[in-house]
Amino acid sequence: MTVLLAQDPTLADFGRDPWWLVLGKILFAFVFGLLATLLGVWFERRVVGYMQVRPGPNQVGPFGLLQTLADGLKMAFKEDILPRAADKVVYFFAPVISVVCAVTALSVIPFGPMVSIFGHRTPLQVTDVPVAVLVLLACSSLAVYGIVLGGWASGSTYPLLGGLRSTAQMISYEVAMGLSIVAVFMTAGTMSTSGIVAAQASGTQLSLGGVEVPAPGWYAILLLPSFIIFFIAIVGETNRAPFDLPEAESELVAGFMTEYSSLKFALFMLSEYVAMVTMSAVTTTLFLGGWRAPAPITTFWAGANSGWWPMLWFFGKVLILVFVFVWLRGTLPRLRYDQFMRLGWKVLLPINLVWILVLAGLRSIEDWQSRDRLLVTAIGAGVLLLATILWPSRQPKPKPTLQEQVDSRPPGSFPLPPMDLQVPPSPRTKRVVAEREPANIAAGSDSREV
């Protein structure tokens, strides 16, 4: 057990690397972001294609893997258009801000435990600070500047509307996101990402009537409401469907990036996918046990959490979350703006506050005697039960019958046709529609279609 515990990096392990190792880690995080974009766009198009029963890109390279690369190269050779009404400096810097913030957030993500690189014991993480999760929050809140400023600086109406929407959206969903992380802080007792991963290593022992029951270590299970709200909020934060209101193509052409072309547009695309991967990585770190192997693996393979293997688990979890992002996009229609705001302020926020209150209550009675603890929990549950039972329910008014509705119409109303009106079938209609042969066309394989 001591061998396994020694794998966990603590805050003291950071900041001791030689310069080439620091440079290498930064380069790794950056390249990871770029590669994730290249593969992410391909992955999304293939998955959405599969969900819509069509092949998706399959021509460039094996399985169409190089399609994004080809698109990116093409994008670089497009004409870079600068609108005459644009604010030139801000227009130039907006996509840069987006990309920089999205990539910077990767620097505090723990990719793995302590490993040995050319003789140096070092954690697989660029850096960690006591407030690493706040760094992530800061990056995500600054990334919105790129979208907002891009919309404003374009100097036309649709981008401005997209930028405005993005502002309001970000302010609303940042609150829900921050509050759901509070539960993680309360349970883990730390704000550093490596500390949170370490805290999820082993579940606490709950004693239920004298029997020790191991609680799950993952905060996704332990703090399920926070996990759900956090995931909804990050979909809103990354402007992904169904919350992609800033670039709603059916309403705002392309929203904040309508006027962008060439490499600047490519930068916006890059930042969107890097943000998606980064946020998946953050969710993995905060709620899904980080780089630790999922529960059944460690029981029959003790070495699953040591060495370089954890990167496999980490990337697997991130991939699953990215798939969920794509799945949401392939399934859900875009929300209307007021519905979206109502969801943020009237559903996610109150649930979050109540949940934090309950969690704080549970935490504060943790060191009481088990009898008192049981008593308090029972009283709370009883009050909740009574409130549910005695809650004044609105009796639905009995619906008036059709005849009553007809009778209660004021005099002089519009004439009504008779209630038992039956329109006889027209003698001129020929009834030949039903006996048609069903079409029988065999579907071809993916590779033959283009």
Place this chain on the structure above:
Amino acid sequence: MTTQTVLAAAGGVSGGEEVTFWILAPLALIGAIGMVWARNAVHSALWLVLTMLCLGVFYVLQAGPFIGMVQIIVYTGAIMMLFLFVLMLVGRDASDSLIETLRGQRIAAVVLGLGFAGLIGTGLRRALDGTSAAGLEQANAEGNVQGIARLLFTKYVFAFELTSALLITAAVGAMVLAHVERRREDRMDQVATMKARFRPGNYPGPKPGPGVFATSSSVVTPARLPDGRLSERSTPEILPVREMTAEETSLKGTDR
């Protein structure tokens, strides 16, 4: 703790800290000056964002990582974003004019600003006179976040609750002033709207378009009904109903 934080806590000024300071301090000053000098309101806000970001990094350098990050999240991320939101609603070409509407306003502003700075400076000096600094090492003894949390939830809990109550009151007050909510009785659902539409005395069909069957297609020309009467329902209420004169309706020679 990272190396920088450790070094700052030890009281010395490391090379890295000095370099960061000399890079960011001019930037912060440029941002502050640019915020005052920028003509465009959004540019002004962006300069302020630059200054705030620099301040956030300074806090981190001074072994206060929590306050630094909070500065970036709350001030740059939320408050300046709200500012930008309002500025964009005002319009993208909103910029200052340099015409002085009140005579002597600028001089008065400079004098008042200097006076205020002097007041705060002397107040701070008198308040801090005689207190000895405990040092970062002692303040961050059990961790920066934990130290702040302990102070906030013990010594200053009442002040903080009071501040939050003040803020909530202000927010609720603003909402009460600005928000107009219709009463539940006044709200009409689809069925009620439909019934009102077919109530006797209300014509359920669409209004005739202006200029239909009339001599001109102008919006002020009322529609002519099949029996020859003019329909006032076809013109907007704020426009006077009038028939065009023969001279107005005659060809202007544009067809030649």
